[in-house]
Amino acid sequence: MNDLLPSESARWQFFEAKVRALMARYGFDEIRTPIVEQTALFARSIGEVTDIVEKEMYTFDDRNGDSLTLRPEGTASCVRAAMEHGLLHNQTQRLWYQGPMFRHERPQKGRYRQFHQVGVETYGFDGPDIDAEVILLSARLWQELGLSEHVTLEINSLGSSEARAAYRDTLVAYFEQHRDVLDEDSLRRLTTNPLRILDSKSEAMAKMLDGAPRLMDHLDDASREHFEQLKAMLDAAGIPYVVNPRLVRGLDYYCRTVFEWTTTALGSQGTVCAGGRYDGLVEQLGGKPTPAVGFAMGIERLILLLETLALIPDDALGGCDVYLVPMDAGTTVSALTLAERLRGELPELRLQLHCGGGSFKSRMKKADKSGARYALLLGEDEQQAQEITLKFLRDEREQERLAQAELGATLRQLLATR
RNA sequence: GUGGAUGUAGCUCAGUGGUAGAGCCCCGGAUUGUGGCUCCGGUGGUCGUGGGUUCGAUCCCCAUCAUCCACCCCA
Structure with missing residues (x-):
């Protein structure tokens, strides 16, 4: 299991x-x-x-x-x-x-x-x-x-069902006549699944099988x-x-x-x-x-x-769109409330909020590992200015500072153009 | 149900009858608020389980369980 x-x-x-x-x-x-x-x-x-x-x-x-x-x-x-x-x-x-x-x-x-x-x-x-x-x-x-x-x-x-049962009987009778040719597997199948004996690859039985009554003739x-x-x-x-x-x-x-x-x-x-x-x-x-x-x-x-065959597209394999990083303990609460606001505003958004502390470096590593296309960084500076830093993890594009109030609209646009 | 192979760190695998190793992963640092590349350091193991042999077993023997491959069967 x-x-x-x-x-x-x-x-x-x-x-x-x-x-x-x-x-x-x-x-x-x-x-x-x-x-x-x-x-x-x-x-x-x-x-x-x-x-x-x-x-x-x-x-x-x-x-x-x-x-x-x-x-x-x-x-x-x-x-x-x-x-x-x-x-x-x-x-x-x-x-x-x-x-x-x-x-x-x-x-x-x-x-x-x-x-x-x-x-x-x-x-x-x-x-x-x-x-x-x-x-x-x-x-x-x-x-x-x-x-x-x-x-x-x-x-x-x-x-x-009737024709099949009748054919099965005919077939078993035929195999019984050639019992000496049957191999061990086939003898067992005689009682379990005689039709499958026809599928045997045994060369010794090939000639006998060729002479067996055919299902198509008994339909x-x-x-x-x-x-x-x-x-x-x-x-x-x-x-x-x-x-x-x-x-x-x-x-x-x-x-x-x-x-x-x-x-x-x-x-x-x-x-x-x-x-x-x-x-x-x-x-x-x-x-x-x-x-x-x-x-x-x-x-x-x-x-x-x-x-x-590698037929499952990458974007079907889960992950998230956005990883939200509070830079330190002082911004955790506002990151949490911001995350909730965004989830409410954008139901299609897959947003993961960084939890569990750690150094800023490790937070960024986790943002990367999450597979998210975008990271949102919330530090003391941003918090005071009611802003957020939007970092592009997968594109050659400079990170941007924007007002938290505009964030919903910006993310909606990014998701749509992806 | 039959035959064969394999069980050692989260993963992939080395290894030895005398206190257990690497790479990757993870954590920290080099870089006071920036991931991927590089370098340094660190955490992490009932050596599948139960018996036996032995002064001593992860290693040898037996049993057992699990997984993998083939047969058989089937989806």
Whole structure:
């Protein structure tokens, strides 16, 4: 688990602000659910035999003996909340969420036990238009962040839940026949995620895999048509993609459209955003059949990517505009009241008042370190004359003495021209 | 869950079986009221934690925790 220190949190705020604005532009409303839920919710939705449920959940008994779990992902909670509060009753929803998720895995770069996701979930839309809509939303986010050139969209269709289940059975039967060829990983996946065996890089298994039944041949007609329409929409929108028949999501509830945005800039943690349809999940959790599509992106990975590519502008990284220095103890009080007056007058001004004493030299050092563009110096002379010294810390420009009464107007002008 | 590496000052890292070092940062001074550059001085360490071996362990051994990298999995 990681602490997020001030230098980092500025980057997060930059990212979060982009996301928040984008969601509003696409008509998505935020939902906030608890980070802890009944364990059964995740077991039933994600799948009993997935890695997440089998060995990665933070699960504990509460005082009543109920089994609770820190959420490993956001979709299940979102469905639960939407059902519980009637949001799915004869209506559609476009929701987004943001927050911490928990999985007990071995941490490494881009993978943490507490990590954060931004997710989008939609309910009640059956057609490929909403699939395209959420993919376009994510594509626009990359564009806004300057990431478009660094991520690739992969898409696939798993078919309807029924078709997918039937294909899975066919595939398992095929693999059972070739059990002697399967390596250790694949034998394990036979029960956990047989579709993923197709993705194996093992050369020994390559020939056997070539002969395996293909998912595309087992798609139901409706899913095939849905997928074709989605591709046409992405084409029309000018979004490049790669159809990856081996793209299989690890969570059981996915069906039909699945997609993934990946990057090669983050080592082995290349997936930066992933999602798809989960039309059967609401019903599975006790609601009425409701089509659904969503995705989640990993904030840590995206910020890591932004940092790696130096895509976070300096002026997004906090700091202040003005550093106000009382030159000695005798001017502290009037500096304090002056600071308050300016903050009241100029709400957009980021002004830091020097606190904590120290020599004048160290006060100036701190003014410099603060990143402020301007320093205001208040000494005995200035105080007596009701004036202030304005020093330009970043420009080749002589410092000026001006009346305190004019200060608000002067600073307003400086902020506007910056 | 598997394999490997690393834990020494706030940070980046040297180092030795015998009382612990550098650079950066921070503080003070050179410069009575002017930051950045330079020079001088100073503060700062349960040597990850717990055991063991030893007269003596930061160093050797064992365990444990954390982090990093890869596998696996995934965001």
